[in-house]
Amino acid sequence: xxxxxxxxxxxxxxxxxxxxxxxxxxxxxxxxxxxxxxxxxxxxxxxxxxxxxxxxxxxxxxxxxxxxxxxxxxxxxxxxxxxxxxxxxxxxxxxxxxxxxxxxxxxxxxxxxxxxx
Amino acid sequence: xxxxxxxxxxxxxxxxxxxxxxxxxxxxxxxxxxxxxxxxxxxxxxxxxxxxxxxxxxxxxxxxxxxxxxxxxxxxxxxxxxxxxxxxxxxxxxxxxxxxxxxxxxxxxx
Numbered sequence: 001x002x003x004x005x006x007x008x009x010x011x012x013x014x015x016x017x018x019x020x021x022x023x024x025x026x027x028x029x030x031x032x033x034x035x036x037x038x039x040x041x042x043x044x045x046x047x048x049x050x051x052x053x054x055x056x057x058x059x060x061x062x063x064x065x066x067x068x069x070x071x072x073x074x075x076x077x078x079x080x081x082x083x084x085x086x087x088x089x090x091x092x093x094x095x096x097x098x099x100x101x102x103x104x105x106x107x108x109x110x111x112x113x114x115x116x117x
Numbered sequence: 118x119x120x121x122x123x124x125x126x127x128x129x130x131x132x133x134x135x136x137x138x139x140x141x142x143x144x145x146x147x148x149x150x151x152x153x154x155x156x157x158x159x160x161x162x163x164x165x166x167x168x169x170x171x172x173x174x175x176x177x178x179x180x181x182x183x184x185x186x187x188x189x190x191x192x193x194x195x196x197x198x199x200x201x202x203x204x205x206x207x208x209x210x211x212x213x214x215x216x217x218x219x220x221x222x223x224x225x226x227x
Binding site for chain 2: 004041042044091093105108109
């Protein structure tokens with residue numbers, strides 16, 4: 001397996017534009033997580049899915065952020081409209097059987113570096 | 118508190134030991150993790166410790182867990198320049214959430 005695949009690796013967009021980040025989890029993993037990393041706030045959990053169903057979206061900062069998982073092999077994180085303070089690295093991660101039971105490692109993608117100007 | 122807390126920066130000389138400290142939030146956390154993030158890359162699991170253990174050693178890495186104080190530490194012996202990275206402490210909490218610290222940026226000087 002190629003691991004968690006995110007695209008694009010880099011995105012530069014103008015304020016007000018819509019941004020869509022994509023993630024392909026590891027095949028067979030039933031949990032998918034979206035994180036945001038900034039220097040000021042470190043790594044923050046935005047939302048996670050179990051079996052394609054959003055379980056906890058309390059970390060989503062505003063209504064401008066939305067995430068979907070239409071099937072087990074694909075998820076999107078959308079920001080509409082984007083603002084400069086959304087600039088960050090966005091990570092997708094997947095794991096099997098959650099992270100609260102046994103030793104189930106979360107595997108991270110390479111991240112998407114978003115710059116909103 | 119509600120946050121997993123770590124110091125943001127640590128600088129050591131090559132060959133010295135590095136100790137990265139973390140305070141976590143949930144006394145019922147089952148697993149505690151250390152992740153490593155190298156420049157331009159995602160996070161990779163470095164090591165983990167189960168909550169009923171006090172210590173775990175893996176080559177140059179030693180993890181110490183103090184459940185009473187909810188304190189976790191990572192010691193890297195004989196630190197090398199290749200160890201320069203951001204190290205994240207994380208806990209798994211009961212609702213299958215994983216909570217991360219902000220990360221400690223380790224700089225190793227030659």
